[in-house]
Amino acid sequence: MAAKDPTNYNDYIHEPNNQDLGNIPGDYGLPLIGHSISFLKDPFVWARAQNEKYGLLSRVNTFGSRGVIALGPDLAQQILVDSGRNFSSRMGFMDRVASFFPGSLIMEDFEHHKHQRRIFQSAFKFDALKHYTRGINNIYDRTLTSWEADVGSEIKFFGHIKDLLLEVAAEIFIGEKKDGGDFKKINRAFTNCVNGMMYIFPINLPGFIYYKGIKGRNFLQKYFGKLVAKKRNGDGLDMLSHLCREKDENGNFFTDEEVSNQMSFLLFAAHDTTTAAVTHTIYYLARNPEVKERLYQECKALGKDTLDYDDLNIMTYMQQVFNEVQRMRPSVPMVPRRTIREVEMAGHIIPAHTMVYNLPRFSHWMEEYWTEPTKFDPDRFSPERAEHKKHSFIFHPFGGGAHKCIGMHFSQMEYKCFMYKFMLKFDFESRHKKEPYMQSLPLPKPADNMPIMLIKR
Numbered sequence: 244m245a246a247k248d249p250t251n252y253n254d255y256i257h258e259p260n261n262q263d264l265g266n267i268p269g270d271y272g273l274p275l276i277g278h279s280i281s282f283l284k285d286p287f288v289w290a291r292a293q294n295e296k297y298g299l300l301s302r303v304n305t306f307g308s309r310g311v312i313a314l315g316p317d318l319a320q321q322i323l324v325d326s327g328r329n330f331s332s333r334m335g336f337m338d339r340v341a342s343f344f345p346g347s348l349i350m351e352d353f354e355h356h357k358h359q360r361r362i363f364q365s366a367f368k369f370d371a372l373k374h375y376t377r378g379i380n381n382i383y384d385r386t387l388t389s390w391e392a393d394v395g396s397e398i399k400f401f402g403h404i405k406d407l408l409l410e411v412a413a414e415i416f417i418g419e420k421k422d423g424g425d426f427k428k429i430n431r432a433f434t435n436c437v438n439g440m441m442y443i444f445p446i447n448l449p450g451f452i453y454y455k456g457i458k459g460r461n462f463l464q465k466y467f468g469k470l471v472a473k474k475r476n477g478d479g480l481d482m483l484s485h486l487c488r489e490k491d492e493n494g495n496f497f498t499d500e501e502v503s504n505q506m507s508f509l510l511f512a513a514h515d516t517t518t519a520a521v522t523h524t525i526y527y528l529a530r531n532p533e534v535k536e537r538l539y540q541e542c543k544a545l546g547k548d549t550l551d552y553d554d555l556n557i558m559t560y561m562q563q564v565f566n567e568v569q570r571m572r573p574s575v576p577m578v579p580r581r582t583i584r585e586v587e588m589a590g591h592i593i594p595a596h597t598m599v600y601n602l603p604r605f606s607h608w609m610e611e612y613w614t615e616p617t618k619f620d621p622d623r624f625s626p627e628r629a630e631h632k633k634h635s636f637i638f639h640p641f642g643g644g645a646h647k648c649i650g651m652h653f654s655q656m657e658y659k660c661f662m663y664k665f666m667l668k669f670d671f672e673s674r675h676k677k678e679p680y681m682q683s684l685p686l687p688k689p690a691d692n693m694p695i696m697l698i699k700r
């Protein structure tokens with residue numbers, strides 16, 4: 244089946260990015276490179292410097308493209324809630340995501356987006372999540388048992404959790420077991436695809452990472468496409484099966500291409516974000532032994548080996564830890580949009596077709612809202628302190644509005660079930676040679692991949 248023709252989009256999708264921002268406070272940075280280097284080094288530090296010089300809204304120039312950076316909770320709310328339908332997610336992500344994930348949810352706006360989002364309805368319902376929880380716990384049991392062989396030696400935690408969550412992605416999302424014939428191929432294609440998308444030079448020639456990425460993406464697309472008919476007629480409970488069987492508002496199945504597009508992006512949206520969340524948790528727990536101990540005691544108090552779906556809400560301290568990790572190091576460092584028409588922001592007129600960037604971490608570290616924002620302090624999310632409730636967009640790791648993360652509950656289930664089993668089975672100490680550089684791009688993580696020593700409980 245062929246995909247629906249998306250040409251009834253308004254004209255804005257055919258317009259080039261606006262490059263004339265002379266009336267916005269700020270500068271265009273160095274000749275040729277603009278602000279690219281400071282941005283790549285640390286977007287958050289750079290955003291803070293921009294704010295100090297020019298305020299919450301200023302013009303920027305990165306990788307040959309001009310735009311505005313819009314900081315703080317009020318502007319985040321304006322962009323994400325977007326009650327005036329002024330901001331396009333599709334055009335915000337056009338530069339890179341379009342080549343790898345065309346037609347995916349984040350690449351659609353308004354009615355097109357609403358239509359496509361229906362494809363996920365049953366995949367994220369209560370019963371489906373409950374089923375995934377059981378499957379995920381089985382995978383964790385298997386893998387954490389194999390990690391026992393590493394007790395007493397140093398491991399790079401990031402690599403371990405990345406592999407484990409890829410296994411989850413293959414089995415729970417696609418229904419492909421680790422020992423199944425296609426697991427390695429999917430794994431390789433997916434890894435190449437993500438590396439290619441994050442690669443700074445989009446050179447589509449053999450030998451380049453970008454080229455390998457596009458090949459990986461094409462493999463996944465074909466692979467999912469071949470599975471659709473079988474899964475549509477089957478009774479599988481993996482995510483892909485749900486997507487295949489879902490129907491649109493007219494009672495028709497989504498096309499094979501639509502299913503493949505959404506599935507490829509789903510893997511991407513789910514994997515690196517949760518990997519970053521768990522890796523940063525290990526980083527902060529290793530540096531805050533009292534938090535680690537309190538979390539361990541919360542897990543132990545439940546008195547069982549496995550966290551079931553119905554137990555997730557009982558883990559209140561774990562939820563606070565998750566929130567605090569996302570506040571300190573949000574898994575999605577930046578949200579891009581493009582204006583559809585002229586729009587007023589923070590007292591300035593932003594022309595149509597202008598790229599607009601919001602950085603959640605800027606809001607997450609604002610001294611006006613948070614007590615000692617540089618301190619790792621999960622209790623700031625306790626019911627008594629509830630610092631995140633001071634503004635509805637002061638804490639938004641999962642975004643907001645129409646594009647709010649569809650995997651929000653799934654990711655916290657995946658996170659909590661892992662942390663629960665891991666904390667009960669192992670203690671750990673960090674083994675950084677020196678304080679690591681905390682990278683934000685392409686994926687937020689400690690640059691040394693978080694070396695730890697595993698200790699048996």
Ligand code: HEM
Pocket residue numbers: 332348349350360508509512513514516517520573574575578579639640641642643645646647648649650651653654
């Ligand atoms: C810690 C984990 C995660 C974080 C912090 C996170 C964060 C986000 C954010 C900020 C957005 C909105 C981006 C924007 O508006 O530009 C988003 C969208 C999305 N996320 Fe997540 N995510 C996580 C995990 C997941 C998981 C596990 C899945 C799938 C199982 C997922 C699927 C998606 C999808 C499909 C979208 C696009 C939604 C749309 O455009 O309507 N995410 N996520």
